[in-house]
């Protein structure tokens with residue numbers, strides 16, 4: 001099993017336009033890699049949620065978008081990093097339905113359900129790192 | 140030999156470079172191999188003969204070379220392969236040739252172990268010939284270069300086999316998927332989805348996607364989901380059905396659940412699953428009637 | 444009819460038809476919401492059709508704007524139908540746990556108009572004087 005990174009681009013998330021750019025890039029790459037419509041929508045939406053979180057809650061940060069290949073299987077991974085306040089109660093935030101922004105609080109839990117791999121590291125004062133990976137379906 | 144043999148795998152420049160680096164094949168190796176071309180030519184026939192003697196001696200490999208013509212054909216291909224070791228070039232075309240050889244063997248159903256055994260034999264034969272021809276330290280260096288390239292070739296063969304297995308698996312899964320989600324058009328803008336067998340999370344997702352696409356394609360107003368053929372309806376299955384209904388509602392279609400047996404009705408209530416969001420009917424016929432009424436049609440009795 | 448935003452809002456009898464064909468990000472979404480509500484106020488429309496068949500991605504933010512717009516329009520007397528959501532968008536929203544309960548939906552604009560039914564007649568019909 002070898003996981004190769006075919007390309008890697010760092011994108012800033014400083015304003016709402018950047019969220020749109022990240023989303024667009026993820027969608028374009030997913031399509032270019034031959035993802036089906038459902039997988040494309042899933043990874044694009046998950047990326048959109050995390051980018052927005054980095055902007056709104058994390059006070060801005062950056063996204064690293066990577067094209068992957070694992071033994072011939074195409075994949076896409078996006079890592080979001082911000083230096084914001086971090087998430088105090090990670091478990092609760094991941095469970096869904098919890099929001100400090102009087103929203104529905106479905107972003108984190110939803111994003112997690114939409115992708116194949118989900119990683120998050122956050123603590124008060126240390127900022128937040130969230131990373132998602134989606135693989136092209138084999139059938 | 141069919142020149143068009145499809146290789147399920149592609150290797151681009153970057154991948155080729157990194158693989159070359161991993162096998163530590165440097166320009167020196169390639170030059171050395173090129174300088175051995177005359178050596179290769181001299182021993183070509185001899186080595187190929189030994190090679191085929193070995194293959195025909197062993198039952199596992201013999202079965203793949205049943206008739207004489209196939210032996211002749213493969214012999215020619217093997218000669219090409221063997222001389223390719225001494226070409227001194229390792230580019231995308233080289234790789235494509237190697238992949239094609241691998242794909243050919245995979246296609247005739249030769250197991251990977253038999254194929255790998257042949258590489259090992261090549262190396263043994265070459266080691267002997269090199270030892271006869273060169274003084275030990277030089278023979279050793281030559282052999283190292285040959286070995287690097289043969290191992291590189293083996294990695295390509297393994298990858299070809301894997302890629303082809305994955306492709307086959309994918310095809311089978313696609314076929315199963317199609318069979319397991321038959322979506323029947325029973326009337327204009329009315330679809331019937333008769334579910335049969337167990338529904339796990341993966342299948343539930345497939346069902347949802349297939350139905351959504353069909354509904355959008357046909358602009359169906361109603362989907363009748365018949366679960367008479369689903370042996371177990373637990374909380375999970377009920378939840379999947381509810382999700383499918385919710386997704387259908389989002390794109391603008393109604394769903395009707397039919398084929399609910401007394402047993403399933405009891406389970407659903409005892410589990411406390413709320414399916415009040417769905418239209419439900421015990422019999423498929425009633426479901427069809429309800430579906431038709433949604434699209435503004437009615438079944439009526441006519442005089443005999 | 445054109446407001447601040449880039450989303451055209453068309454009047455068909457007593458119904459407004461908005462076709463969302465651009466990515467709905469924050470400013471566009473807010474302008475859209477504002478334009479729709481002003482148009483309802485100005486025309487006294489009793490129905491609102493929002494055609495989202497051109498939307499490829501709907502995240503929780505956009506979904507909320509769409510659902511909220513419908514609720515606000517409803518408060519102003521315009522029944523709202525969301526039309527033409529794509530299969531992959533629906534599947535994604537459901538997987539995220541966002542079922543948009545209470546929002547009326549239709550496969551396409553024709554079906555949406557049919558769902559609004561009587562309210563597509565001459566302007567003002569069915570509205571208290």
Ligand SMILES: Nc1ncnc2c1ncn2[C@@H]1O[C@H](COP(=O)(O)OP(=O)(O)OP(=O)(O)O)[C@@H](O)[C@H]1O
Pocket residue numbers: 049053054057058082084085086087093096097098099100101102103104105106107108109128503504
């Ligand atoms: N990058 C981040 N930095 C700091 N806090 C975060 C970050 N991401 C999420 N959170 C916290 O986790 C909570 C849940 O996030 P989630 O995305 O699920 O909901 P939301 O953003 O509040 O609402 P929604 O995404 O549904 O509009 C947020 O309210 C916030 O408190």
Ligand SMILES: [Mg+2]
Pocket residue numbers: 049052053106107108
């Ligand atoms: Mg969020």
